[in-house]
Amino acid sequence: MKKLMIKLHEAWLEMLMAGFMSNSANKETLIDFSDILFRHFTWIENEIVNKREDYNYNRTPVPIKVTNLHIILKDIIKRLEEIESMLGDDDLGFRIKSDITYFKNNLNSMEDEEVKAFDMQRELPDISLTKEATDALTLFLFEETYKEYELILIYNYLKAHSSDYYMNRIFQILIDESFFHLKRFGDLSAKMGILAVPRVVMKELYQVDDVIQFLKDGIDEEIIAKEECRNLSDAVSKDSSELAQFFDFINNQENYHISLMRDALKHYISQNK
Amino acid sequence: MVVDDQLIEHMMSPKNYGSMENSDVEGIGKNPDNGEKVAVYLKIGKDEDEPYIEDISFQAIGCTTTIVAGSMLTEEAKELNLNGAKNLVNATLNLLTKLPPEEAACSEMVALAIIAAVDTYEKRQNEADYPVITYNVTQSCMPKEEDQ
Structure with missing residues (x-):
């Protein structure tokens, strides 16, 4: 099995x-x-x-x-x-x-x-980016594609081991959201010629001992992810308003994730006093 | 970070990434500030009774820089004898003193994981149950707040 x-x-x-x-x-x-x-x-x-x-x-x-x-x-x-x-x-x-x-x-x-997903040309159709913006986008895609895959596995593992419907509803929303991000970032990576399979996730990350600390750390990470999106939106805004809008859109989605994780934290604490 | 084809290759297909089921020993490099860590696994071979790194792999909880550093350093460490591995780590740590701390921390974590694995192996020659050694980074990748 x-x-x-x-x-x-x-x-x-x-x-x-x-x-x-x-x-x-x-x-x-x-x-x-x-x-x-x-x-x-x-x-x-x-x-x-x-x-x-x-x-x-x-x-x-x-x-x-x-x-x-x-x-x-x-x-x-x-x-x-x-x-x-x-x-x-x-x-x-x-x-x-x-x-x-x-x-x-x-x-x-x-x-x-x-x-052409592996040609490393790092060009997007109909968008001309400066070297600085291209490099920023490259690093962002590698970092965040892995991160979304990691989040899918973490929330999936937590969901598989929880019978709390409130927590599981939140975990499922976060899994769905990460799938959307993973698909968009994977698609962009392929267009840029830098497609890669996300690396294996270390088990310490999903076999969570301390759910409260995990949720607190997760909220901090979402805040950092928002900042990354904002920086990237700034880096590409001069060259492509379309890309800048996309990263603002992703950035704003993170607000709801943070809110959900705060809900999950509050609920988990109340259930485990 | 200079983004060139070599760096992208390491990001797309990190060399030696993953755990090793039949490893002889493991070592850990850790950043206690942010919970990032690198685990290095070694398979030790013997060449005329001298131990050497027959195979090496690593796994990380960390950023892309950590993965690239792990990919590069483990590739260099492969097939070195244990003194060679120590020299590689020392040379790397010396080079890192020239970088800003936030850029050096990720590579330091990988170098320390390699030396932790080598040190654990040596300790176990006298004490078979010696625990896996963990070394903490001295640099920090968390930018320090400026004094007000």
Whole structure:
């Protein structure tokens, strides 16, 4: 079961990255499929939690540097076949197998595309940035793409181990929000030619002993993230009002995250006096 | 930070990133100011009875600078004997004294994790259960507030 969860984690990431690489109608399909694989991952995780077994989110690196989409699609199909061979005949196993059969049929019929997500050109279509703004955007994308992935895993782990509906509602909102940010930043990274799989998250970060301290630190980090977005918006505003507006939009979203985390902190303290 | 192709390569595909299941020893570098840390894992080989770093990997709770420093330093440390690794760490720490503290702290954390792993290995030659050594950074990446 744990090996299956790792394989689903890796397949989810590879499918998501393939979605970022695509510049055609394939993109939406690949990203939708990656969302479903993430759900499979959480369902298998729940089975492990129900059995009260320990686990972590360690995985092996997922190589994605390809010149054509077909190469990564073939690799994803191989991963899916391995997952298929590990599934049982219960309802969950049947559901995942059925999804995988549909995915494989779709992946096999997708048009090939040249992939430019790794060319390191660091240029955006129709936007001309100064060297300073390009460097700032590059560093921001690496830092924040990882951060959003890290947050998805942290909130997902906390949610999997909590039966408090109020906390879980907040964790789910934060997971959804981080998915949106991860998708936007991943897409920008691919356009810039610097797409990369986020690194493995250390287990100390999600196997949280002190939820109160975690939430306090999280609020501080959100405030820093807001500042990063504001700095980036300033750095790119002279060259592109469109990009500046995007980072202001992200920055303003962080306000609600902070408010939710403060709510979660207040609620957790009241429940654990 | 100068953003060039070499730096981007390290950010896109950090070398030696991840835990190591069959490692012989681990060492930790830590920044107590902000909770960031680096864990270095070593697989020690023997060359004519002299121990050397056969394989090395690292994991980090930290920023991109930490990851780039980890990628570069672990690549340099690979296949060095233990004295060579100590020399590499000392040379790195000397270089870092020329940088502002907030820029030096991330690389210092990686260098200290490497030396913590080497020191733990040496301690365990006499005491098998010696705990994993953690060294704290002397630099800080938290900008100090100016005096009013």
